[in-house]
Amino acid sequence: MGRRLLSVALGALAVSTAALAQPVEVATLSAPDFFSNGARDTGLGPDLWRRASAQTARTVIPMLGAKPLSPAAQALARRVLATGASGPETAGQDPELAGARINALIAQGAVKDAAAILSRTANLDRSPTLAQAGAEAALLAGDEERACDLAEGLTAGREEIYWLRLRAYCQLRAGQAGPAQLTFDLAQGVARDAVYGRLMGAKLAGGGDPGAPSLRNGLDYALSRGLGLDVASAKPSPAMAAALQPTDPGPAVWTVEGSDQIHTAMAAVAVGDLAGAQTQRASLTADTVAVNDLALLDALISAASGKPDGPTLDRLVERGGAGEAKTRGKMQNAAILLAALGAPMTPQARGEFAKFTAAEPGKATVARGLALDLAGAERVPGETALLALWMSADAGAAGPPVGDRARIIRALKAAGLEDDARAFAVEGLLAQR
Known part of the structure; x- marks a missing residue:
């Protein structure tokens, strides 16, 4: 009996040894995808960035924070x-681009979105850029302890000037006046x-005129x-102004004076009250309101409803050929924008247009305009959005001119x-009013 057990044991050992001798395949874990961490349901799918250019992303996303x-x-x-x-x-x-994404969200007033993404992002301590974005978000939210924890736990880039300055502040906050003074002197010596x-x-002196x-x-x-x-x-800097006045997610709104x-x-359309605008429009006639104003209001309601119609565009085209040069120009701009959104035109209207x-x-x-056209036509939503934002960032707070805006509208709709x-x-x- 003992010999049989010994034989079985030796056989099992032989099998185990043979198994150990076989080559073992080691799977390499892929690097984390920082963009997979979202803040909320935006209505856009997981294929948002499919076939998008990484180079365009690296150009545009940092721009959106500045x-x-x-x-x-x-x-x-x-x-x-x-x-x-x-x-x-x-x-x-x-991670550098991931940090730029967070900074861009903060700069656009989306502090809650930035914080939500950061809460789902692992290993912030390994990326100075991501960690700095996290620290800034925490400081803006008044969570200084979180910012100091990031500064203390950072494993890379600790010698960078931002972290020296923040560390001095955190050391003083923790009651370490001596180390805080040394770190402050080092930071000022570096930059x-x-x-x-x-x-x-x-702060270090505990008084005096700051x-x-x-x-x-x-x-x-x-x-x-x-x-x-x-x-x-x-x-405040423009980015700080937006960050200190955070807004909840939602569609764009405008102010109409x-x-x-x-x-x-028009103000009802500007704040998303389409039903209210339609009710008010029903009470207006050409006897009480200028014809051009009515045509523009109809275009606004048509665009906001997502149902750009031919008759409304025809009226804009007609008004674009009548009256003084300034009013003609506004009607022409309005017609171009409604046409870009997809309103149909008769052959006669196209000739006038x-x-x-x-x-x-x-x-x-x-080249940038053509890249936008191609991205939209190929239904690459992420890249289309980035190219539209590139044009918008170059244009400033007033938004792109009509020529670029019309291309943006067509491309976004196509994508x-x-x-x-x-x-x-x-x-x-609204800019034509």
């Missing part, structure tokens, strides 16, 4: 950047900064608040981003 955008562009930026979807090409594994110097210097508050970034904001300064009196009937109806000369020409390069196409059309039409 330049002001119009309401329509801002809403588009927040929507695409808050979406959880595998990043374009290899860009999803780029002297007068604003940080006077604010942090007053000067005016500063709102260049989250660290300046935390220092200014900690010193009891009136931060409301400081002029004026209290007469036509402006009240082709004669229009008043529209503002586009400022984007020919399946119809809500955003309507927003760009409504914004452009």
Whole structure:
């Protein structure tokens, strides 16, 4: 019996040894895709960035954290950047770009979206850029402990100037006055900064005149608040202005000045009250309101409803050929935008439309405009959005000129981003009032 058990045991050992001798395949874990972490349901799918250019992403996304955008562009930026979807090409594994994405969201007032994404992002301590975005978001939210935890746990880039400055602040906050002074001196020796110097210097001294508050970034904001300064009196950077006035996710809205009937109806469209605008429109006639104003209001309602119609466009085309040059130009611009949204035209209207000369020409390069056209036609939504945002960022807070805006509208609609196409059309039409 004992020999049989020994024989079985030896046989099992032989099998185990043979198995161990076999080559073992080791699966390599893929790098994390930072863009897969989303903030909320944006209505965009997981294939948002499919076939999108990583190079375009690396060009445009940092731009969105540095330049002001119009309401329509801002809403588009927040929507695409808050979406959880595998990043374009290899860009999803780029922590620098992931940090730029967070900074762009913060700069567009989407602080909650940025915080939600960061809460789902692992290994922030390994990326100085991502960690800095997290620290800034925490400082803006008043969560200084979270910012200091990120500074303390950072495993790479600790010697960078941002982290030296933040670490000095955190050390003083923890009651470590001596180390805080040493770190402060080191930071000023590496890159002297007068604003940080006077604010942090007053903090270290426990008194004295710190000067005016500063709102260049989250660290300046935390220092200014900690010193009891009136931060409301400081002029914030554009990104800080948006970050300190966070808004909830939603469609773009605009402000329309004026209290007469036509402006009240337009204001209803501007805040998304389409039913209210339609009710007010029903009470207006050409006897009480200028014909051009009625034509523009009809175009606004048509664009906002997502049902751009031929008769409304025909009236704009007709008005674009009548009256003074200034009013003709506004009607021509409106006709171009409604046509870009897909309103049909009769052959006669097309003939008149082709004669229009008043529209503002586009400022984007020919290559960029063509790239936008191609991305839209090939239904590549992420890249289409980025190219539209590139044109918008170059144009500033007023939004792109009519020539570029019309291309953006057509491309967004072709790529399946119809809500955003309507927003760009409504914004452009409101500018003609």
